[in-house]
Amino acid sequence: xxxxxxxxxxxxxxKGETKIAFSCDEEKNxxxxxxxxTFGKTTLLQAFNWCLYGEALLENPxxxxxxxxxxxxxxxxxxxxxxxxxxxxxxxxxxxTRTQKYQKKNGKIIGLNPSIxxxxxxxxxxxxxxxxxxxxxxxxxxxxxxxxxxxxFDTERVGTISDRKDLAESVKGLLGLSTLDNSIxxxxxxxxxKTVIGQYYSSMDIDGDSKAKEALNRIQDTQTRREVISxxxxxxxxxxxxxxxxxxxxxxxxxxxQTTAALQKKKENIEGLVxxxxxxxxxxxxxxxxxxxxxxxxxxxxxxxxxxxxFLHEVKVDDKGIKDLTRPTLLDIINRGRCICGxxxxxxxxxxxxxxxxxxxxPPESIGNTVRNYRENMRSLGRNSDRxxxxxxxxxxxLYRQKVRVQDWNDELIDISDIIQGKENMKRxxxxxxxxxxxxxxxxxxxxxxxxxxxxxxxxIERYQKVxxxxxxxxxxxxxxxxxxxxxxxxxDWLIATxxxxxxxIREELEEKVNSIFEQMYHGHRRVSIDSKYQVTLLTTxxxxxxxxxxxxxxxxxxxxxxxxxxxxxxxxxxxSKTGENEFDLSSEPYPLxxxxxFSNADEIHISNISRVLPEVAEQVIMFxxxxxxxxxxxxxxxxxxxxxxxxxxxxxxxVLKGE
Amino acid sequence: xxxxDYTLTGKHATYLKQxxxxxxxxxxxxIFDRYIDVYMNAAIFGLLYGRTxxxxxxxxxxxxxxxxxxATERENCxxxxxxxxxxxxxxxxxxxxxxxxxxxDDADEKSKDKLAQNMGLFNSYVLGGIEVLYEKFRDSxxxxxxxxxxxxxxxxxxxxEIQGISYEEKLSELMKQL
Amino acid sequence: xxxxxxxxxxxxxxxxxxxLNDLNDKKLNQMKVDILKVEQQNLKTREKSYDVMVEEIxxxxxxxxxxxx
Numbered sequence: 009x010x011x012x013x014x015x016x017x018x019x020x021x022x023k024g025e026t027k028i029a030f031s032c033d034e035e036k037n038x039x040x041x042x043x044x045x046t047f048g049k050t051t052l053l054q055a056f057n058w059c060l061y062g063e064a065l066l067e068n069p070x071x072x073x074x075x076x077x078x079x080x081x082x083x084x085x086x087x088x089x090x091x092x093x094x095x096x097x098x099x100x101x102x103x104x105t106r107t108q109k110y111q112k113k114n115g116k117i118i119g120l121n122p123s124i125x126x127x128x129x130x131x132x133x134x135x136x137x138x139x140x141x142x143x144x145x146x147x148x149x150x151x152x153x154x155x156x157x158x159x160x161f162d163t164e165r166v167g168t169i170s171d172r173k174d175l176a177e178s179v180k181g182l183l184g185l186s187t188l189d190n191s192i193x194x195x196x197x198x199x200x201x202k203t204v205i206g207q208y209y210s211s212m213d214i215d216g217d218s219k220a221k222e223a224l225n226r227i228q229d230t231q232t233r234r235e236v237i238s239x240x241x242x243x244x245x246x247x248x249x250x251x252x253x254x255x256x257x258x259x260x261x262x263x264x265x266q267t268t269a270a271l272q273k274k275k276e277n278i279e280g281l282v283x284x285x286x287x288x289x290x291x292x293x294x295x296x297x298x299x300x301x302x303x304x305x306x307x308x309x310x311x312x313x314x315x316x317x318x319f320l321h322e323v324k325v326d327d328k329g330i331k332d333l334t335r336p337t338l339l340d341i342i343n344r345g346r347c348i349c350g351x352x353x354x355x356x357x358x359x360x361x362x363x364x365x366x367x368x369x370x371p372p373e374s375i376g377n378t379v380r381n382y383r384e385n386m387r388s389l390g391r392n393s394d395r396x397x398x399x400x401x402x403x404x405x406x407l408y409r410q411k412v413r414v415q416d417w418n419d420e421l422i423d424i425s426d427i428i429q430g431k432e433n434m435k436r437x438x439x440x441x442x443x444x445x446x447x448x449x450x451x452x453x454x455x456x457x458x459x460x461x462x463x464x465x466x467x468x469i470e471r472y473q474k475v476x477x478x479x480x481x482x483x484x485x486x487x488x489x490x491x492x493x494x495x496x497x498x499x500x501d502w503l504i505a506t507x508x509x510x511x512x513x514i515r516e517e518l519e520e521k522v523n524s525i526f527e528q529m530y531h532g533h534r535r536v537s538i539d540s541k542y543q544v545t546l547l548t549t550x551x552x553x554x555x556x557x558x559x560x561x562x563x564x565x566x567x568x569x570x571x572x573x574x575x576x577x578x579x580x581x582x583x584x585s586k587t588g589e590n591e592f593d594l595s596s597e598p599y600p601l602x603x604x605x606x607f608s609n610a611d612e613i614h615i616s617n618i619s620r621v622l623p624e625v626a627e628q629v630i631m632f633x634x635x636x637x638x639x640x641x642x643x644x645x646x647x648x649x650x651x652x653x654x655x656x657x658x659x660x661x662x663x664v665l666k667g668e
Numbered sequence: 669x670x671x672x673d674y675t676l677t678g679k680h681a682t683y684l685k686q687x688x689x690x691x692x693x694x695x696x697x698x699i700f701d702r703y704i705d706v707y708m709n710a711a712i713f714g715l716l717y718g719r720t721x722x723x724x725x726x727x728x729x730x731x732x733x734x735x736x737x738x739a740t741e742r743e744n745c746x747x748x749x750x751x752x753x754x755x756x757x758x759x760x761x762x763x764x765x766x767x768x769x770x771x772x773d774d775a776d777e778k779s780k781d782k783l784a785q786n787m788g789l790f791n792s793y794v795l796g797g798i799e800v801l802y803e804k805f806r807d808s809x810x811x812x813x814x815x816x817x818x819x820x821x822x823x824x825x826x827x828x829e830i831q832g833i834s835y836e837e838k839l840s841e842l843m844k845q846l
Numbered sequence: 847x848x849x850x851x852x853x854x855x856x857x858x859x860x861x862x863x864x865x866l867n868d869l870n871d872k873k874l875n876q877m878k879v880d881i882l883k884v885e886q887q888n889l890k891t892r893e894k895s896y897d898v899m900v901e902e903i904x905x906x907x908x909x910x911x912x913x914x915x
Contacts, residue, residue, distance in 0.1 A: 300699075308714055320767075393830070
């Protein structure tokens with residue numbers, strides 16, 4: 009299916025007539041509409057929606073009339089809004105026109121019921137219109153509403169597209185499995201009385217044997233109940249999954265938190281060490297200064313002592329006297345009248361004369377003693393220089409080491425503080441974890457209950473079945489029904505087998521296709537995997553094992569794009585099923601992609617990758633792009649662009665579309 | 669000798685106070701514990717650098733080394749005095765006169781004038797030494813660790829010089845760092 | 847004797863044990879074609895509800911079984 013044109017009259021901010029043609033060229037199959045947010049892109053997209061299905065997902069959807077025009081309406085006057093879409097489907101050109109009248113009544117603008125007209129062009133150029141009653145049918149033939157949501161691409165929805173539960177159904181539809189699936193469902197089972205086979209069973213006459221009838225009723229009621237349980241179970245399981253994931257997230261966050269507690273402790277330890285070391289530092293300093301004070305004199309005197317010593321040596325001072333003996337001392341002894349040895353000292357005696365003689369050898373007469381003393385002092389001071397310096401050096405180096413230790417510890421403390429600060433408040437996560445665990449307990453209990461109930465029901469059915477089987481009477485009427493049943497069951501089994509085969513095949517093909525597209529958009533060691541519910545997971549290979557990996561926003565978008573692109577690509581393929589001689593074509597029509605701002609939030613590399621892949625994969629691409637994103641997409645896409653438009657916002661109420 | 673207080677004036681007083689521990693502000697960085705320590709070390713440094721200085725009266729600052737401080741350190745001070753008298757060459761005297769100056773003048777009652785002159789010479793070395801000390805330590809008086817590093821570096825360079833380092837080696841080492 | 851008991855005597859308890867004609871392949875295939883056709887059609891038009899479809903298929907099978915050719 010290809011879109012040809014879109015025409016709007018006074019639709020929201022598109023005042024007056026706005027017409028846009030879409031490129032239908034095979035090669036240049038891309039139409040670009042440039043414009044920034046709030047310029048009117050969403051509205052343009054919703055115009056499609058409104059025209060086809062009468063729904064506009066916009067704010068204030070009951071007021072679709074342009075405000076400027078509305079404000080000029082006079083009382084009781086009316087005006088129409090219109091959106092017309094022309095498209096080509098199965099070789100036929102269709103024109104769809106939806107119109108809505110707006111009237112001013114009692115000062116208020118009221119929209120009346122919209123009406124739609126569809127016509128198609130015959131090969132000879134003649135236009136035929138389609139009956140009103142058939143219009144909805146025809147539109148659904150062209151583009152069924154539920155599937156349309158996958159092709160009218162909305163930025164917000166890119167993130168969630170492959171998370172939706174009804175995805176499986178729609179994908180099946182897209183890939184042509186719905187026919188098989190539906191027919192299997194319709195044929196049904198004997199327990200389900202709404203189905204063909206169920207009805208056949210129900211129709212069987214059980215000759216007044218109320219027990220058998222009762223048994224059948226029970227069977228069918230129980231089956232219904234089983235189906236309900238099954239749905240509930242699905243919900244519970246998915247909720248459990250959701251909470252399990254959350255629990256894992258929380259566990260990992262809190263595990264990191266335990267590291268915080270350990271870090272905190274470490275921090276305190278180190279702080280203690282630092283305090284001790286600082287005290288030790290102070291002590292070293294004090295000791296160093298004290299040593300310096302004590303030793304500075306002898307240390308620095310060395311060269312001076314040498315000089316003095318050399319000088320004294322040259323001068324040859326006699327030092328014949330007795331050490332520390334001075335003139336005053338001798339005078340004292342003489343005056344005492346008695347010598348140290350005990351001898352009496354009389355004036356004029358030989359003893360006294362000897363003493364007086366000695367005086368010439370003591371200071372101040374003779375400085376020999378003094379000099380001798382001095383020399384001895386010098387000698388004793390002289391030996392210590394190296395020792396002094398080494399002592400100081402040792403202390404100095406110790407001080408340095410202490411400082412380095414403290415510095416290192418302080419650096420470590422800063423690092424630890426940073427790490428701790430980076431962690432969020434853990435309290436709320438702990439609370440949430442408790443809650444999540446409780447929920448999991450409840451859900452698991454519920455799951456158990458449901459499973460048990462289902463088992464009970466299953467064995468009930470088996471029981472009733474046995475009763476029933478043993479009581480059914482083989483009347484001729486029943487014989488017919490049994491024939492029908494046999495055929496029906498045979499057909500159903502064949503359908504199931506075919507379906508399984510095709511479904512696996514398609515899912516594999518889809519996965520392969522999605523992966524090949526994904527690779528083109530993203531270069532890295534990841535792979536996409538699609539499960540039976542068509543949920544898409546990203547896998548990374550870690551140590552030879554494939555593990556579901558976390559997804560960044562950008563990566564998520566690329567994954568989803570790849571998925572859509574894969575779906576579209578596959579939709580072009582046919583599924584062939586052989587039924588005797590007839591080959592039954594179960595394929596579906598290829599669809600265009602109408603995308604609103606597909607690039608915002610994707611990064612440059614991804615933008616250009618995505619732009620390259622999509623036009624190759626879809627029949628027709630209509631893209632709304634922000635000017636800033638077009639910068640990256642243009643170089644890659646320009647060869648595929650057939651038509652380009654620019655959206656301009658003149659005012660809140662007025663947007664204009666200009667072609668190039 | 670060394671029986672009375674000794675008062676420093678002007679810049680020498682200021683320097684002395686900076687180099688010594690401040691009893692009021694105990695956390696201020698310093699090199700020497702007591703004024704007397706500064707005095708004695710200054711004598712050495714004055715002699716080492718052959719530097720004397722006259723009393724300075726430019727500022728009104730004052731610092732006093734008390735008599736009991738001298739009493740505690742009389743032996744050392746006397747030693748230093750004799751050393752100065754032996755080494756000094758600024759006053760031209762014969763070797764014998766130098767010896768007398770170092771050992772006799774302080775003991776002889778008759779040489780009081782000479783002693784006064786000698787003490788004048790000694791103290792001029794002290795003042796010169798204070799200037800040297802101040803110049804060397806001035807920049808490091810900001811933190812205790814700076815003082816310690818400065819004192820250490822001084823000692824290291826001094827001992828290297830005394831022990832006799834190869835200047836060639838030192839110079840080429842320095843060249844590498846530049 | 848009620849037929850039920852007759853059958854039970856024979857040891858017949860299940861449908862598949864009863865005497866029935868073997869399935870006619872041509873009829874079988876024709877049914878498949880007809881059913882799939884109607885399913886496909888409905889996929890496009892979405893006109894018919896579940897119940898209606900069940901009814902349709904029901905009729906297809908019955909009609910084909912009773913066809914004489």
